[in-house]
Amino acid sequence: MFDGLKKLGGFARRARIIEVGRDRLRQVRHQLSFVLVTEDLSENSLDEMLNLFECPVYRHLSMSELEDAFGYQGTKILGFRRSSLSNEISSLLKGCGVVRRKPLPEHPKVAVLGASGIGRHHANWWNMEGASPIAFLGSSPESVEKTREKLHRMFGFEGRGYVDLAELLSTERPDIVDVCLPPRMHYAAVKQALEAGCHVLCEKPFVYDDDLSHEELLDQARELGRLSGRKGLMLGVCTQYVMVAKEIISLWKESHPGESITEFVGHLVSPTRDRPPVPHWTWVDLSPHMLGVAQVLSQCGELDWSTLRKKFEGHLAEAEFQLTCNDGKPLSCRITTFHTDEEPENIRQITLNGTLYDIGGRIDENNVFQMDIFSPDGMVERPDMLRLLIRSFLNGKVEVPPAKAIQNLEWMLRCIKA
Numbered sequence: 001m002f003d004g005l006k007k008l009g010g011f012a013r014r015a016r017i018i019e020v021g022r023d024r025l026r027q028v029r030h031q032l033s034f035v036l037v038t039e040d041l042s043e044n045s046l047d048e049m050l051n052l053f054e055c056p057v058y059r060h061l062s063m064s065e066l067e068d069a070f071g072y073q074g075t076k077i078l079g080f081r082r083s084s085l086s087n088e089i090s091s092l093l094k095g096c097g098v099v100r101r102k103p104l105p106e107h108p109k110v111a112v113l114g115a116s117g118i119g120r121h122h123a124n125w126w127n128m129e130g131a132s133p134i135a136f137l138g139s140s141p142e143s144v145e146k147t148r149e150k151l152h153r154m155f156g157f158e159g160r161g162y163v164d165l166a167e168l169l170s171t172e173r174p175d176i177v178d179v180c181l182p183p184r185m186h187y188a189a190v191k192q193a194l195e196a197g198c199h200v201l202c203e204k205p206f207v208y209d210d211d212l213s214h215e216e217l218l219d220q221a222r223e224l225g226r227l228s229g230r231k232g233l234m235l236g237v238c239t240q241y242v243m244v245a246k247e248i249i250s251l252w253k254e255s256h257p258g259e260s261i262t263e264f265v266g267h268l269v270s271p272t273r274d275r276p277p278v279p280h281w282t283w284v285d286l287s288p289h290m291l292g293v294a295q296v297l298s299q300c301g302e303l304d305w306s307t308l309r310k311k312f313e314g315h316l317a318e319a320e321f322q323l324t325c326n327d328g329k330p331l332s333c334r335i336t337t338f339h340t341d342e343e344p345e346n347i348r349q350i351t352l353n354g355t356l357y358d359i360g361g362r363i364d365e366n367n368v369f370q371m372d373i374f375s376p377d378g379m380v381e382r383p384d385m386l387r388l389l390i391r392s393f394l395n396g397k398v399e400v401p402p403a404k405a406i407q408n409l410e411w412m413l414r415c416i417k418a
Contacts, residue, residue, distance in 0.1 A: 108175035119180030225402030239292035266290035279312035286337035
């Protein structure tokens with residue numbers, strides 16, 4: 001195939017049917033036969049291409065191979081105007097197409113798997129954002145009845161509860177499945193929902209099971225990512241602190257114009273809830289959130305593992321490391337996670353270059369939970385971070401898609417193993 005593309009590439013360039021540059025591609029998008037993107041194009045950029053272009057999008061070649069075949073340096077995206085020559089090139093790329101995403105209806109049906117704990121808040125936000133929570137999965141008939149009553153009191157839920165996922169999927173046919181089950185159950189539930197044709201939002205961590213090796217866990221995550229891509233389904237992981245990170249970065253830039261963020265400290269504390277003092281369990285429970293913040297700050301940069309220093313003891317799990325951001329700048333990170341039975345039981349703090357942002361929450365006058373961000377510049381109110389993540393999902397944007405979720409998982413696991 002490559003030899004054929006290289007042969008036709010020269011003709012295509014001389015015929016001036018190739019368009020380069022995102023702004024230019026936006027201008028001529030209705031005149032394109034197809035778009036060719038490289039295999040190393042980020043998932044976020046790929047999503048942008050799929051949302052922008054109605055023509056086929058092919059994913060093939062590395063950046064250097066694209067340059068060799070078509071003569072364009074420093075680009076990962078080429079657009080081809082309609083022509084007989086474009087048709088010839090397109091015929092060589094058959095089988096390399098990216099499946100277009102299955103669209104969401106205006107009021108998608110949502111099934112929440114595990115709705116007695118954090119899942120009940122998920123269900124409430126789906127409802128408030130205009131989706132239709134129509135079913136949930138419980139562990140027993142008794143728990144199903146109790147959860148149904150809780151959901152009814154929260155927002156008037158009138159759907160059904162199930163103890164069998166296959167029955168739920170075949171009977172209700174939800175558009176979205178929200179997985180809030182224990183981590184060891186994530187892989188099987190996400191896979192079953194994707195195979196049933198549902199978009200999936202999964203609680204953090206993406207996958208985890210103490211009985212599996214770290215490589216097996218990463219293989220599971222990669223498999224789920226490939227499956228969602230083949231089926232054209234959204235798959236996201238609920239590390240909702242990526243949403244508050246964006247808010248805090250915006251606030252920080254307002255008060256520090258032109259200054260670069262070089263240091264990030266994340267501090268997250270939550271109640272023990274009868275868990276034994278196993279530090280890597282604390283890390284698995286809490287670190288995906290703060291690792292997600294580090295990903296946002298570095299634009300999913302590279303972690304220098306030679307810089308990792310950690311302290312894991314009792315309920316404490318703490319790690320320090322250096323990241324190289326995508327713009328080449330260094331970012332120093334320290335993440336502290338802790339489970340406690342003493343006050344304060346909940347601490348949610350992000351510090352950028354010494355400026356502390358304390359994250360709180362409260363019920364407003366309309367009985368809706370809001371997020372408050374406190375800093376030296378005062379307090380600002382924002383919608384709850386989980387609500388913001390669900391709102392993005394309903395708008396067709398996956399805040400933590402598979403590639404980012406896999407990186408988050410790998411960082412989490414390697415910090416445990418080090």
